[in-house]
Amino acid sequence: MRLLVTGGAGFIGSNFVHFVLRHTDYDVTVLDKLTYAGNLDSLRGLPGARFRFVRGDIADAALVEELVGSVDAVVHYAAESHNDNSLHDPRPFLETNIIGTYTLIEAARRHGTRFHHISTDEVYGDLALEDAERFTEQTPYNPSSPYSSTKAGSDLLVRAWVRSFGLQATISNCSNNYGPYQHVEKFIPRQITNVIDGVRPKLYGEGRNVRDWIHADDHSSAVLAILERGRIGQTYLIGADGEKDNRSVVELILKEMGQAPDAYEKVVDRPGHDLRYAIDSTKLRTELGWRPRYGDFEAGLAATVQWYRDHEAWWRPQKSATEARYQEQGQ
Numbered sequence: 001m002r003l004l005v006t007g008g009a010g011f012i013g014s015n016f017v018h019f020v021l022r023h024t025d026y027d028v029t030v031l032d033k034l035t036y037a038g039n040l041d042s043l044r045g046l047p048g049a050r051f052r053f054v055r056g057d058i059a060d061a062a063l064v065e066e067l068v069g070s071v072d073a074v075v076h077y078a079a080e081s082h083n084d085n086s087l088h089d090p091r092p093f094l095e096t097n098i099i100g101t102y103t104l105i106e107a108a109r110r111h112g113t114r115f116h117h118i119s120t121d122e123v124y125g126d127l128a129l130e131d132a133e134r135f136t137e138q139t140p141y142n143p144s145s146p147y148s149s150t151k152a153g154s155d156l157l158v159r160a161w162v163r164s165f166g167l168q169a170t171i172s173n174c175s176n177n178y179g180p181y182q183h184v185e186k187f188i189p190r191q192i193t194n195v196i197d198g199v200r201p202k203l204y205g206e207g208r209n210v211r212d213w214i215h216a217d218d219h220s221s222a223v224l225a226i227l228e229r230g231r232i233g234q235t236y237l238i239g240a241d242g243e244k245d246n247r248s249v250v251e252l253i254l255k256e257m258g259q260a261p262d263a264y265e266k267v268v269d270r271p272g273h274d275l276r277y278a279i280d281s282t283k284l285r286t287e288l289g290w291r292p293r294y295g296d297f298e299a300g301l302a303a304t305v306q307w308y309r310d311h312e313a314w315w316r317p318q319k320s321a322t323e324a325r326y327q328e329q330g331q
Contacts, residue, residue: 001026002071006058006104007078009038011182012118012216016077019220021046031067032078033057041314042181058100061107068107073114073227076104079154081120081147087271090146097150098157105161105169115169116227117158121212121237122148123173126274129208134280135173137235144274155235162233170230172223174238175279178300179216180307184315185322187211188301191250191264192308193315195257202326205269207247210276214240215294215304222281225288239279240292242300252298256305268330 003020007013008030017028029052032038043053056063058078068074078100080086080093101117108115124135125142141156143149161167178188191201222238230236244252251261284290294300308315 001073003028004031004067004071004074005029006031006074006076006100007038008032009034009040009042009053010077011037011042011179011186012177012219013077014039014042014181015177015179015216016075016220016223017043017046017051019217020224021050023221023224026050028052029054029067029071031056031058031063036318037081037183039181039183039314059095059103061103064103064107065110068104068113069111071113073116074104074108075116075118075223075227076101077118079118079151081151086145086147086150090150093146093150097147097154101154101157105158105167108169109161109165109167112168114227115158115167116223116230117155117169117171118223119155119171119173120148120151121173121175121239121277121279122274123152123155124277127276127278129210129276131276134239134278135237136280137237137283168232170226170232171235172226172238173235173279174219174222175212175214175240175242175277177216177219178213179304180311181314182216183322184318185325187246188249188253188304189308189315190322191253192257192305193319195253195259196309196312197319201250201253201264202267203247203250203264204267204273206266207250208245208275209273210243210245210278211249212239212278213242213244213249213297213300214238214292215300218292218294221293222284222290225290226284229288231287236284236288237279237281238284239281240295240297242297243276243278244297249301252301253305256298256302
């Protein structure tokens with residue numbers, strides 16, 4: 001199979017590319033604009049005979065037409081995805097997440113190309129902290145930020161193209177990812193790299209917000225299963241039963257790195273901060289037989305801490321500018 005992976009130089013996309021090239025004999029072309037979140041160093045060492053990189057914009061219709069016409073399937077990771085950035089400047093989220101997705105599905109429709117769309121659990125809004133409820137494929141959309149609303153919009157475009165034009169597509173909504181190659185603006189790598197630098201980690205508010213964490217390798221294996229065996233027109237939720245509140249995550253990072261569990265600082269919470277996400281991945285597990293490798297969040301977190309310790313050359317160039325932006329926001 002010949003795959004086009006959009007956003008394949010970003011965090012989750014690059015992990016998927018590595019996973020596919022390790023576990024299949026597929027050929028992979030990556031299309032990435034290389035904004036600040038894309039990093040060619042995340043793709044170093046991949047087998048040249050089966051891997052190709054193209055720098056470009058998913059909203060470039062001519063380029064997308066050429067690439068989609070030359071592959072068997074598209075796996076669409078490319079997105080503007082940072083909530084804080086969407087609150088500061090929503091426009092790039094509209095251009096990439098809405099117009100970019102439209103451009104891709106139009107090309108896939110014309111060529112009859114299999115299409116898998118990567119989305120987020122944030123399209124469902126949030127859940128009450130005290131509830132046991134979890135998101136399912138039937139949960140109504142209720143996005144609360146420019147980021148999650150544009151991802152919700154892109155999901156609905158894909159659904160409409162399946163129904164109206166017969167697009168051969170599936171969708172997956174995943175919980176919060178962690179693992180190698182994640183930009184240091186994100187919660188877990190920011191705290192890890194702060195501790196490495198001798199800086200106290202930063203905790204939004206009281207740290208009560210809950211996220212359902214999944215290792216990027218587990219996300220990748222689930223996407224591959226959906227691409228190969230998923231039913232066209234279906235949505236699958238991807239989760240590894242990794243619910244943790246933010247304070248617990250920071251304390252686990254500090255423990256893993258030999259620090260006191262309360263050696264963190266509280267910073268101002270961000271506007272509209274969702275309370276809790278939780279994924280019910282029963283459909284994925286029962287239909288496709290998928291299971292996460294990292295069922296133990298602490299084991300996955302320990303492996304992630306070690307990766308950032310071992311790969312300072314990868315994350316160091318991003319760190320100063322990222323912390324300067326957070327300082328401007330009081331965070």
